[in-house]
Every structure is written in structure tokens, then in C-alpha cells.
Amino acid sequence: MNRSASIKDVANHASVAVGTVSNVLNYPDRVSQRTKERVLRAIDELGFIRNDAARQLRAGHSRTIGLIVLDVGNPFFTSVVRAAEDAAALQGSAVLLGDSGHNASRESNYIDLFQEQRVQGLLISPVGDVTERLDLLRDRGIPTVLVDRLADEDKYSSVSVDDDAGGYLAARHLLDTGRRRLAFVGGPTSIRQVADRLQGARRAVKEEPDATLEVLDSEGQTVLAGRSVGNMLVERGRGDLPDGIFCANDLLALGVMQSLTMTHTLKIPEDIALIGYDDIDFAVSAVVPLSSIRQPTEALGRTAIELLAEELESTGPRHRAVIFTPELVVRQSTGPAQGTAAG
Amino acid sequence: MNRSASIKDVANHASVAVGTVSNVLNYPDRVSQRTKERVLRAIDELGFIRNDAARQLRAGHSRTIGLIVLDVGNPFFTSVVRAAEDAAALQGSAVLLGDSGHNASRESNYIDLFQEQRVQGLLISPVGDVTERLDLLRDRGIPTVLVDRLADEDKYSSVSVDDDAGGYLAARHLLDTGRRRLAFVGGPTSIRQVADRLQGARRAVKEEPDATLEVLDSEGQTVLAGRSVGNMLVERGRGDLPDGIFCANDLLALGVMQSLTMTHTLKIPEDIALIGYDDIDFAVSAVVPLSSIRQPTEALGRTAIELLAEELESTGPRHRAVIFTPELVVRQSTGPAQGTAAG
DNA sequence: TCGTAACAATGAAACGATTCAAAGATTTGA
DNA sequence: TCAAATCTTTGAATCGTTTCATTGTTACGA
Structure with a gap:
């Protein structure tokens, strides 16, 4: 059984024409019940598998x-x-x-x-x-x-996906839960996604007269980058801290979370709320389960x-x-x- | 330009036979320099792209x-x-x-x-x-x-990949760094990978007469499963704890790490060493960067x-x-x- | 100049499916 | 019972390549 069976082999085995076999495969309605059964049995017995190359060649696509x-x-x-x-x-x-x-x-x-x-x-x-x-x-x-x-x-x-809307959603949520001194953490704003998310956040913040938005540039979009932004914040001392942080993605947010929780003095979400973006698997299983923006x-x-x-x-x-x-x-x-x- | 150019079109355009075009494509050495250039130019001008279905049909594979x-x-x-x-x-x-x-x-x-x-x-x-x-x-x-x-x-x-060897490697490393009361954290041992890694760890532990290995069953291989094993350990109290933990994968290890670090009293690696398996990206960026076993x-x-x-x-x-x-x-x-x- | 070897180019056949006009079989209605 | 209409089946042509026996061309030594 070296070479696999062709439609011709099936036709011979079932004693019908090749066109009939093709019809069974592609237009079963055109074929009588009896013939169809014979052909199907032959297909089964020979282990016939349609050669897609040939089909494609003829069909054109x-x-x-x-x-x-x-x-x-x-x-x-x-x-x-x-x-x-x-x-x-x-x-x-x-x-x-x-x-x-x-x-x-x-x-x-x-x-x-x-x-x-x-x-x-x-x-x-x-x-x-x-x-x-x-x-x-x-x-x-x-x-x-x-x-x-x-x-x-x-x-x-x-x-x-509308990243501006996502950014708005995140910032609006922080505002809705009572935060007013917001911070945005995100890689180079030359990345369109980052820029759009920031823009959306700005839009939300403008809606509240007493709210502010600080932009913290991160070097890249990794956990480590997030952690160094977090460390920088920790060093600032309590008085000068934001009360809500929106990170351009979840990795950054997890990094920030690591820095903040390691202090053992700052509490999430009591002192600082944190929200990420993408809703990766790790968001659920972070030390403090991470709020996020999920893309459809x-x-x-x-x-x-x-x-x-x-x-x-x-x-x-x-x-x-x-x-x-x-x-x-x-x-x-x-x-x-x-x-x-x-x- | 509805239908894309065929080898025949190329042949006409270059005034050669179809076989020659095919040779240019498949056996360039068989064709003279001059002809080759003509054909290649024609291919370029017509934007010819080989139809893989036809090639395959003829070539058989x-x-x-x-x-x-x-x-x-x-x-x-x-x-x-x-x-x-x-x-x-x-x-x-x-x-x-x-x-x-x-x-x-x-x-x-x-x-x-x-x-x-x-x-x-x-x-x-x-x-x-x-x-x-x-x-x-x-x-x-x-x-x-x-x-x-x-x-x-x-x-x-x-x-x-030899999971037994990996398990041995991990346990041996814990032993080599002075740990003696080891624990293995792993999902159902019905999973072959888990069983093999455990087996390898056992082999290593047998080499040290004063070393012990405790097996802690986890429910699955997730961060959460790891965390609940970790919590269980934390409740035990200091005297009764292992000093080296080998987790069947990195997710489990990260979960265990979360539990232990949250206590603020147990320190990794001073009190308990922790090693995972797979070397996922997150291993580097864990709160305490995680040792692991990398698969080639x-x-x-x-x-x-x-x-x-x-x-x-x-x-x-x-x-x-x-x-x-x-x-x-x-x-x-x-x-x-x-x-x-x-x- | 001729014969031969080496090299190039040719083009028909084949791969295995689909398509479709035509032939054959069956049903319907009167 | 017959013609017309409908339903099935047939098989040659076709898709765009590769393959290979054949023919054509060139170079070289005698």
C-alpha cells in the first residue's frame, strides 16, 4: 500500500465513473442513495483521502x-x-x-x-x-x-481594538472608586498602543476638575521596568504618592505591584489602587489580584x-x-x- | 490582471519552452546563463508565483x-x-x-x-x-x-526531555547548597512529567543519608495551587518546615513564593530555598528571581x-x-x- | 571536414481532482 | 403505451506544474 488511493481507484472499486465519486464528495444530492452508499463503502475500504493539491489546482483556490x-x-x-x-x-x-x-x-x-x-x-x-x-x-x-x-x-x-476607549475605561474606573491623584505608567509613547491608552486616560481625568494625571515613563513594557518605576515611587515617601496607578500593560502593573508590596507599608488597594491592561493569566494570580482591561x-x-x-x-x-x-x-x-x- | 501568470505565460513571454522555465526554477545549472536571465526577467515582469498545488500534484509530495x-x-x-x-x-x-x-x-x-x-x-x-x-x-x-x-x-x-534527570538536577542543587529537609510540590503524579521529576528528586535525595524528601500534593499546576500549598506550609510554623522546595513547574513555585514572602517572616532563600521547572519568562522577574530547570x-x-x-x-x-x-x-x-x- | 561528446532546449505525458455537456435511466401524465 | 420531463451517471477536458525522452546546438580532437 505504497501510494495512497486516488479517486480513480475508488471509482473502479465501486464500479462507477470518477465524476460520480467526485459528486458524492461535493454534491451528495446529485447522487442516488444506492450509488452513494457503494461509493462511500469503497472510500472507506481503500482509505481514500482527497488530494487537496489536485482539488485546488482544478478549483483554482x-x-x-x-x-x-x-x-x-x-x-x-x-x-x-x-x-x-x-x-x-x-x-x-x-x-x-x-x-x-x-x-x-x-x-x-x-x-x-x-x-x-x-x-x-x-x-x-x-x-x-x-x-x-x-x-x-x-x-x-x-x-x-x-x-x-x-x-x-x-x-x-x-x-x-479601541485603545483610547480602554485607557478611558481604566482611568474612569480609578476615578469612580474615589481616586484623584492618578499616575500613568507606560513605555515609550512612540508605541501607538501606549499613546492611545494615555490619551484615553487623559480624557477621563479632564472630566473631574479636582483630578490630576502624572505620566511616569517606563523603559519598555516588562515586569522589571514596572518594578523600577515602582521603586522610584516608593522612594518618594508617602505624602507625594499617587492614589491610583494605571499601567499600559499587565506586566508593568505586576512589576509596580512587586515594588509596592515589598515595602510592607504601602497597601494595595487601600493606599494605592492599581490597574493594568490585557488581562493576562497572571493578573488573576498576582499577590493582589490585578484589575485590568480585557480585549475582546x-x-x-x-x-x-x-x-x-x-x-x-x-x-x-x-x-x-x-x-x-x-x-x-x-x-x-x-x-x-x-x-x-x-x- | 485577474488570474495570475502561469509557467506557460512566462514561457511565452521569454520565448522558451515550459520545461525550460521549470528548469530555471528547479535545476538552474541545466540552463545557460543567457536563457536563465531572460526567463528570470519574464518571471519578474509578469509577477509569476509558482502554484504550489500543481507542483505538489506532479511531484507527489x-x-x-x-x-x-x-x-x-x-x-x-x-x-x-x-x-x-x-x-x-x-x-x-x-x-x-x-x-x-x-x-x-x-x-x-x-x-x-x-x-x-x-x-x-x-x-x-x-x-x-x-x-x-x-x-x-x-x-x-x-x-x-x-x-x-x-x-x-x-x-x-x-x-x-529527560524529566527524571531534571528532577535529579533540581534536588541535587538544593542538596549541594546545603539543604537537607526537601519538599517536592507537584500536581497529580498520574501526570508522567510530574512522576518522573519526583523520581529524579528521590534519586538525588537517596545519595545523602541525612536528607529527607517530603511530597506535597498540589491540585493542578497553577499559581493558585502553589499558593495554597504555600499557605499550608506557613501555618505549620517554623520548626516543621522544609529548607528546600522543588516545584514541578514554575507556576507552582511562584505561587509558593507568594505565600512565603507574604508572611514577612520567612525569607527566600535564607530560610527556604525554592526551585521551579521550565524557566518561564516570569521566573526572572519574580520578587525573588526563581531558580529553575530549563528545557532545551x-x-x-x-x-x-x-x-x-x-x-x-x-x-x-x-x-x-x-x-x-x-x-x-x-x-x-x-x-x-x-x-x-x-x- | 567530420564524428563525437557534452551541453541546452523542447514539448508531450502525467499527477488527481472538478466540471459539464451529453447520454442513459426513470418517472410522470395523459 | 408513449412522449416529455426529471433524475443519474458518464467520461473527456482541464487546471499548472514536473519529468524525461528526444531533438538541436556547440566545441573539440583527429
Whole structure:
């Protein structure tokens, strides 16, 4: 049993024409019950497996969708991937996953690969500037949906999350629980996500006349960076401290939390409330469970597939940009304040 | 430019035969310099992209390798995937990644998909019992290499890590730094990894006549599970505590660390040393940087691809099981002890 | 100048599915 | 019972490559 059975073998074994076998596979309604059973039995007996290459060659397109993410290790993307796979499966497609690892050349290799494979379409959260390549793809009939990046609706469809709204949500929550002296901790504001979240926070703070927002720059977005910001705060002494801290992501927040709790004098949330962003797994299991902003990753993945399906149907020049609003997750780290005056 | 250019279009455009274009692509040495240039220019001008389906159909096999992991979100697998992709790229293949998410039916779907795609071979860290399917695959000429699972060399090739050795390494390190009252924290010992690590630790402890090993069962392998074991320890009171704790993974260790540090009386590593397993990113940035056992994930990924290549060449009935030894990573959490008597 | 070897280029056949016009079988209604 | 309508089945053509036997070209020594 060296080479696997072809549709022709099945046809012979069931004593029907190859076209009939194909019909059983693709248009079962066109085939009589009796014949169908014979063919199915033959398929089973020979262990026939459809050769996707041949099908694709004839049909002109595949049943697979390419998905290129920045980092599969990032829970955000992992979750998007899961949702996309499930949504694709529902419509009978499979997802080919590529991990660019923030590396433009890996990204480019995947685009090549997917193009050779003639995927139905491409979902991508781009690293480099790939707009030219994506334009070429579209001309060749391979539509693209940008993921986690807002795109001009004249050019592409996209799904993204409103970071400004997320920032607003976080700051508003701190304000609503009575905090007035807020601080924002975030990496270089050249990162769009960071800038947007800060902007949203500013918007919220402006709504309360007696509230202030201090911006603490961090070196990167890691636990260590958070810890050094935290240490800096601790050294300031009690009088000069914020009573609510919003970190641009959960790693930073966990770092800040480590510094503050190690003092054994400052208490979270009584003295300082703390909220992060992303709602990573570790947020729940922090020493003080961390409040956070959760991004609707499942919706992102599902919607990306839906937009791609739309692109495949209508070939209009107009596309859709779907923007999701993130969600507040309240945990212990932003519990009620101790003695601060409420607004 | 609706349908993309075929090799025939290229041949016309360059005024050569289709076979020549194919040779330029696959056997450049067989073609004269002049012709090659003409063809390459034509390819460029038409934006020709090889149709992989057609190539595959004719060649009988693809240039892709299927890789199914238990959980792409797990840093262990992420790293294995990276290494496998890089190794595959070196030999001109691409990796199609599937994430089973510990779900047997997803796993099965991926096997179907990869089989329809006629992948060259399959790397898999299996969820369910897939041996029958894998046997079928092999009969059809698709070899399999098991990843992170030891397999009978008469049946499959495999790459795995010696968990017993890892357990030994961790316990030996605690002993070498002067600890004698050891504890092992680990989930249900029905999980092979947990059992093996415990076994290795036992081996090390037997080497020191005055050393003891206590086994503390945890409910699962999470931070929370670790914390509840830690709390239990804290309640015991100082006299009755171990002086070195080995956790079956880093999450557990981080949980234990949280409990111990929250007491503000027990100090790590002076009172109790703590070592985990896996060396996840968070290990470095824990309050007390966590010592751990690092698995050679890059080697796993690379070797899996190499074994697959071997399988593709020789069709002998014998396979290879490569077992790697993990590596000790020493950080602050197992620094020198305070007053415990050394052996 | 010729014969031969080495090298280049050719183009038809094949891979395994889908498609579709045409042929064959069956049902329906009168 | 027959013609028309409907339902099944057939099998050749097709997709875009690779393969390989064949033909064409060039270089070289005798």
C-alpha cells in the first residue's frame, strides 16, 4: 500500500465513473442513495483521502486561510488564533498559522508561502510596511484583513481594538472608586498602543476638575521596568504618592505591584489602587489580584474571518474597519479606597 | 490582471519552452546563463508565483511539514515551534502549525487537514491516543516524529526531555547548597512529567543519608495551587518546615513564593530555598528571581526536523529516540542557606 | 571536414481532482 | 403505451506544474 488511493481507484472499486465519486464528495444530492452508499463503502475500504493539491489546482483556490501573527506566545494572539480557527472551521476552511515573531523577513517568507499555496485570503497583524505586497495580493485575488491594526477603509478591511476607549475605561474606573491623584505608567509613547491608552486616560481625568494625571515613563513594557518605576515611587515617601496607578500593560502593573508590596507599608488597594491592561493569566494570580482591561480577542478573531468572507464575496473597492471596545475587569487591586476624599 | 501568470505565460513571454522555465526554477545549472536571465526577467515582469498545488500534484509530495502542538500559548512549545521552523527553512521546507489545545478532536482535524495537504511528514505532541492514525500515515508514506514524548524505537522516532534527570538536577542543587529537609510540590503524579521529576528528586535525595524528601500534593499546576500549598506550609510554623522546595513547574513555585514572602517572616532563600521547572519568562522577574530547570527547546525543535529528514531518507523499520538533558538555571531563590548544617 | 561528446532546449505525458455537456435511466401524465 | 420531463451517471477536458525522452546546438580532437 505504497501510494495512497486516488479517486480513480475508488471509482473502479465501486464500479462507477470518477465524476460520480467526485459528486458524492461535493454534491451528495446529485447522487442516488444506492450509488452513494457503494461509493462511500469503497472510500472507506481503500482509505481514500482527497488530494487537496489536485482539488485546488482544478478549483483554482484552496480551502485554507493564512494567518500571520506577531507572536504566538502572546496570549492576546493565541486567543485570536483560536477564535479564527473555530470561525473558519464553521465555514469549512482551515487556518494556516504563521508566526512572524516581530521579524519582517519571517513575515515576508510567510506571505510568499501562503501565496504559493494560493490561500483564500490572508489575516495579518503586520510587522513591517507590507502595504505594497498586500496590494499585489489583492490584485491577484487574495484579499487581506488587517488584525489589531486600524486601516483606511478605502484600502483594507480591518479589526482592531479601541485603545483610547480602554485607557478611558481604566482611568474612569480609578476615578469612580474615589481616586484623584492618578499616575500613568507606560513605555515609550512612540508605541501607538501606549499613546492611545494615555490619551484615553487623559480624557477621563479632564472630566473631574479636582483630578490630576502624572505620566511616569517606563523603559519598555516588562515586569522589571514596572518594578523600577515602582521603586522610584516608593522612594518618594508617602505624602507625594499617587492614589491610583494605571499601567499600559499587565506586566508593568505586576512589576509596580512587586515594588509596592515589598515595602510592607504601602497597601494595595487601600493606599494605592492599581490597574493594568490585557488581562493576562497572571493578573488573576498576582499577590493582589490585578484589575485590568480585557480585549475582546475572540470577537477579533471571529470577525476577521467574517470580514474576509465578505471580501471574498463582494469585490467592491470599499472595505470595513471594525473597532471593538475593550472591557473592564475589576479585581481586588482597585477595591474601595481607604481615606481619600471622593469627588 | 485577474488570474495570475502561469509557467506557460512566462514561457511565452521569454520565448522558451515550459520545461525550460521549470528548469530555471528547479535545476538552474541545466540552463545557460543567457536563457536563465531572460526567463528570470519574464518571471519578474509578469509577477509569476509558482502554484504550489500543481507542483505538489506532479511531484507527489509537498514542501511542507505539519507540526501539531498541545498549546501554542505555552512558551515551551512556542520555542520548539520557532526552532523547528528555522530548521525546516534551512532544508527548504515550511512548517504548517496546528494548535490542538489539548483537544483530541482539534488534533484529529489537523491530522486530516495535513493528510489532505500531503505534508512531507508530521511532528506531533499528541493529546489522545493517535497511534493507529499515525501507523496509517506511515503506511501512506507520511512519517511522524513524536515531540516531547518518548516513543518505542521500533515504532516511531521521538524527541523528548529527560524529566527524571531534571528532577535529579533540581534536588541535587538544593542538596549541594546545603539543604537537607526537601519538599517536592507537584500536581497529580498520574501526570508522567510530574512522576518522573519526583523520581529524579528521590534519586538525588537517596545519595545523602541525612536528607529527607517530603511530597506535597498540589491540585493542578497553577499559581493558585502553589499558593495554597504555600499557605499550608506557613501555618505549620517554623520548626516543621522544609529548607528546600522543588516545584514541578514554575507556576507552582511562584505561587509558593507568594505565600512565603507574604508572611514577612520567612525569607527566600535564607530560610527556604525554592526551585521551579521550565524557566518561564516570569521566573526572572519574580520578587525573588526563581531558580529553575530549563528545557532545551531549541534543540528539541531542530532535532525533530532532523529526525524527520532521516525518516524520509531511510525507510527502515527502526527509528530513533533522542532524549535531551535539561539544564540548571541558578538564581537568587536558591542562594546560599543561612544556618542549616551542610552535609 | 567530420564524428563525437557534452551541453541546452523542447514539448508531450502525467499527477488527481472538478466540471459539464451529453447520454442513459426513470418517472410522470395523459 | 408513449412522449416529455426529471433524475443519474458518464467520461473527456482541464487546471499548472514536473519529468524525461528526444531533438538541436556547440566545441573539440583527429
